[in-house]
Amino acid sequence: MDATPHWDPHQYLRHATHRTRPFHDLLARVPRLPAADRPARIADLGCGPGNVTALLADRWSDALITGFDNSAEMLAEAGTRAGRTPGGGRLDFRFADAAHWVPDETYDLIVSNAALQWVPRHADSFAAWVDALVPGGTFAFQVPGNFTSPSHALLGELCDSPQWRDRLDGHGRRFVHILTPVDYLERLSALGCAVDAWETTYVQLLEGEDPVLDWVKGTALRPVLTALRDDPEATEEFLAEYRDLLRKAYPSGPYGTPFPFRRIFVVARRESA
Template structure:
C-alpha cells in the first residue's frame, strides 16, 4: 500500500533494493491521501475481521482499527523491514501483523473487509487474484483496491527507456516498468462485477508539490526505482541514478519558488456483496 510498502515485489539482494521504511515515509502525508479516499467509499459499518494486504510499516493499518473499534485487523506484508517497523502499531487482540505474500494469502474463514492499497501493480495477473479475494468475503463483505495509474507518466516511461537502453538492457530490461502493469478503471469494474460484486471505480490525479533537491527522484527511489537498483552494484547504481535524475529534472523542472509539481494518477476500485449507495 502507499504508506504500506508495495510488498509483493521480490526484495533484491543488494541494499538499494530492500524496503527502507524511513525513506518511504518521507512522503507519508502524500501517500496517505489515496488510502483515505479509498476507505471513504467502504460502507462496512461493524466488520469483525479486516485484512490489509500489503500493510508495510503499519500506520494506515492501525487507522482501520480506529475506524472500526470492534474489528480485529490483520496486516500482511512480505517485507521484514516494513514489518519490523509495523510492530510499533500492534495492539493485542485488535491489530496484528504477519509475514506473507499477498499472492498466497488465504484466510481461515470469511473476511468482512479486504484492503489492498498500492500493491497490486507489482503482481502479474492481479485481476485473477482480486477475483479470488472476492471469494473470501463474508456476506455483505467489501473489497477495496488502489493502484498507481501513472505507468505512462515520465517517471515510469523515462525509467523504462533507460532500463532498455543499450548500456543497461542486458541487466535491467526485464525489470523496466511496464505501461500495462495496471488496468484502466473500466477494466477493474469488469473484474469486480464478474466476481459478483457491486462496483464503484474511479480515478484521481493528485498534484503533489515537492521540495528539496531532486524531489521526484526521492519520491520514486523508495518505489519503482527500488527493484532496478537491486540489480546493480553501488558504482553502477550511482551511474544509473545520475542519468535518471538528469532526465527527471528535464521532465519535472523546478518552479521559481524551488518547488516541483508531480502529477500522480491513481485508480480506485471498491466492490461489495451488497448494493452500493450513490454519491
C-alpha cells in the first residue's frame, strides 16, 4: 500500500475558482511587507500546481517567490509558471516536504494555502518558520476545517467498514491534522507574533454530475485512489459506494449542489524589534 498520495494537478484545478477564493481572502489580510529598498522574498509552502503562487506576483510584482511542494506531479505543473514576472520579480519552484522544511534563508512572507492539514504536528514547526521571518515579516496560512462534515465523515466511515478496512483503514482520516483557530492564535502569540485568526464557511454551489465526488477526487480522496490505483475494479466499486452516500448527503437542487466548506485562516506578523 502506497503511503504517499499521488496528486493529479488537472483534477485539482477543475475547481480552481472555488479553491482560490480563500487564498484571495487570506492575502487581503496580509499587512505591508517590511521590504522597502529591495524585492520581497516570499515562500509558498505546499504550492501545488502553482496557480496561487502566481497570484503572489500580482500583489508583490517585483518579489522573489519560491513555491515548495513534495509532489513531482504538482511541481511539473507549477514549473510551467516559473520564470521572470511582468513586474521584474521571479517565480521558481523546488522540492520540499512541509513536514521537514527548515528555511535556509530569511523571508518577508511565508504563506501556505490548503496544505498544512496533510502535515502531522505542523504547529511544531512554527518556531523555525517564524525565526526565518525578517522583523515585521508575516506567516499566513489557511486550512480546510470541514473534516467533520458529511463529505469527510462518510469517507472515513467507508474506509473503516468491514469491506474496506484491511486495504484502506485510516486512509479516509489521515489528513485530519488541524488545530482550532484559538490553538493557532495561542501558539503563534507565544512566539512573539501579532495574530489574526478567523474562520469562514463558504457555501459553494457546485455544478455537474456528482460534483462533490468530483471535488474530493482532487483532495481528500487522493490517499484512497493512490492505495487502490493498481486495482481498477476495486477503485470503481469504492467510488460507486461513496458516490451513493454523497448523493444522499448533498442532494442537487435546481441551481446546482450546495457544498458548505469551512476554512480556518491565520495571519501572524513577527514583531519588528
